[in-house]
Amino acid sequence: MTTLYDVAQQLGISKATVSRAFSRPDAVKEETRELIMETARNLGYVPSRTARSLATGRHGQIGLFVPDIANPVHPLTVKAAQAIARRHEMTVMLADRDAESQSDCHAVTALGRQADGMILFQPQMTDDELRQIATGIPIVLVNRIVEGIPALVSSAREAMVEVVDHLADLGHRKVAYIGVNQDTLSARERHDALVDALQSRNMDLTELPCQPPQLVGGQAAVEDVRTSSATAVVCYNDLIALGLVGVLDAADRARAEAISVVGYDDIWAVQIIQPALTTVHLPVAEITGRAMGLLMAMIGGEDVPTEPVHVPCHLVVRGSTKPRP
DSSP, X not given: OOOHHHHHHHHTSOHHHHHHHHHOGGGSOHHHHHHHHHHHHHHTOOOOHHHHHHHHSOOSEEEEEESOTTSTHXXXXXXXXXXXXXXXXXXXXXXEOOTTOSOSHHHHHHHHTXXXXXXXXXXXXOHHHHHHHHTTSOEEEESOOOTTSOEEEEEOHHHHHHHHHHHHHTTOOEEEEEOOOSOSHHHHHHHXXXXXXXXXXXXXXXXXXXXXXXXXXXXXXXXXXXXXXXXXXXXXXXXXXHHHHHHHHHHOHHHHHHOEEEXXXXXXXXXXXXXXXXEEEOOHHHHHHHHHHXXXXXXXXXXXXXXXXXXXXXXXXXXXXXXXX
């Protein structure tokens, strides 16, 4: 295995100079540094991550926290983060929410001990807890806003206008909504954006009981949908929509064929059911990429804007929406 000593011996310089070229490149003349790097590549030298961590104080790792890795949205998040991290010769560590915990603070704090920076998706923590963590490590928030901390927000406003316009053009006047507990920014924004868009069109809204953001949530809402007068249902996410469509089709085929259903997120599974689900596309790769860009700049010592960056979503029309009967 090639060592620092081998590189130094090849060039006839000290081992300390070679070490500085990797750990403190600004302390070595550019011409010398480039010669060292070229020689190291030719000899096949790979610097030890542990040694580099001790020398630089960095771990070479990005922390990524998501609410639920079982949600099909988040594997895409992980893949997008990993692709960018690899370009920076870094790796990604993942943590998700403990279902039994009332706060994400413990998981996020533990993640931060091993990371050079973190991206936190919808963390259930107080503003003060997040500010405290941000004093010790660069963090970027996604779908959570805390003053002074860089953040990205997936904006539902434009997308919900598209949803309502689409349903109105199909003749629908009565719309039901299956939402979730509004303890996150995404839940509140999707709900409020839909309410505002329907009001602007003078369309009726029936708010069905809140459900968990999973398949069982849609399954549990079937009776509420069957007994409502709505001709279209908008769901908080695709998992609820898929759960609803599956059970409704089996329990009441006539009602299933008559009602239009709209999801949110555009996960891969929405295209394998028949008819395919009309849904709002959440640009996961773009959001993750922009969050990683902010984080890498912060790790590099750059100043970045702390005003939230809003990323719009858009409607994708498929077969689950049809003209009002």
